[in-house]
Amino acid sequence: MSEAATGTATSILDVSDVSKSFPASKDLLGRVTARLQAVVQASLSIAPGETLGLVGESGSGKSTLGRLVMRLLDVDAGRIVLEGSDITEARGSELRAARRKMQIVFQDPQSSLDPNWLVRDIIAEPLRAYGVTRAEREAATERLLVDVGLEPTHGARYASEFSGGQRQRVAIARALALEPNLVVCDEPVSALDVSTQAQVLSLLESLRDRRGLAYLFIAHDLAVVHHISHRIAVMYLGRIVEVGPADEICRRPRHPYTEALLSAMPSPNPADRRQRILLTGEMPSPVNTPPGCRFQTRCTHAMDRCREIEPELVAFGDVEVACHLHDSGPILAGASVTVIPRK
Structure with missing residues (x-):
């Protein structure tokens, strides 16, 4: 090799x-065939x-x-x-x-982003899950939005308000949140x-x-x-x-x-x-x-x-x-x- x-x-x-x-298939007793x-x-x-x-x-x-x-x-x-x-x-x-x-970016940003959450909350979720303070989350979210070519003000909008390319940028920002x-x-x-x-x-x-x-x-x-x-x-x-x-x-x-x-x-x-x-x-x-x-x-x-x-x-x-x-x-x-x- x-x-x-x-x-x-x-x-x-x-x-x-x-x-x-x-x-792929099972018999009547539930055994895999x-x-x-x-x-x-x-x-x-x-x-x-x-x-x-x-x-x-x-x-x-x-x-x-x-x-x-x-x-x-x-x-x-x-x-x-x-x-x-x-x-x-x-x-x-x-x-x-x-x-x-390690993080992942999925194929369809529309289905991988929660439609009920603001973009800033979507990006900050990994940080919150790992115990990062609120002030640090807010600062990191703004930096990430800029890094992927969006505006800090975009964090106050929902993912459904963006185009497909912009939604994928949000998904990339979320994947990069934990560095x-x-x-x-x-x-x-x-x-x-x-x-x-x-x-x-x-x-x-x-x-x-x-x-x-x-x-x-x-x-x-x-x-x-x-x-x-x-x-x-x-x-x-x-x-x-x-x-x-x-x-x-x-x-x-x-x-x-x-x-x-x-x-x-x-x-x-x-x-x-x-x-x-x-x-x-x-x-x-x-x-x-x-x-x-x-x-x-x-x-x-x-x-x-x-x-x-x-x-x-x-x-x-x-x-x-x-x-x-x-x-x-x-x-x-x-x-x-x-x-x-x-x-």
């Missing part, structure tokens, strides 16, 4: 072989001040992994280490202390129009650079992820299939799934546009995953080995990829999958 998978002493977050499943495999042996690490983008189709397990990192869900297996402390099974005061160091070192951004711009997306992304980048924040940035749009991320992890049907530096992943994809995602990215330069790759069929059910490689039912490069043996992540320089094209068949050995003629 590379540093991207195992983490280092300087990592703010290390996730090692984390898995999570949910009951099938389970949905949402996340399977996922490993990643994030350094201070770094943005790791997590990308994949809907249903790939991205948001579940984000909630596992936040300990909003308990893991079935694996370890989560935050700033050197194992929080996998943290409870009570230990988990409460960890939550000061965390890690922020999980779960599809934070997907509910916004394109121009507002750019503004919020610019804000997130500015806050990261000024505060030294680390982000786990979850999205389904690879163009958005590439814009903000230092490294990218590609997830498919619960498994991470490729991870590496953002520019390297987008220039030379090693996995056919990454190649397909990249082909959908718009480009203003005609010379940079890729041939569109349309994946046939739906993503298989996470309740009944195919044998071997999980992507083999939609991959035009699939071989017999792909239908029998599930590939493991293998490192090629700074990039890791889980694909048999690098050890069987064409034996790409870390080269871009784009060199293979398409069927």
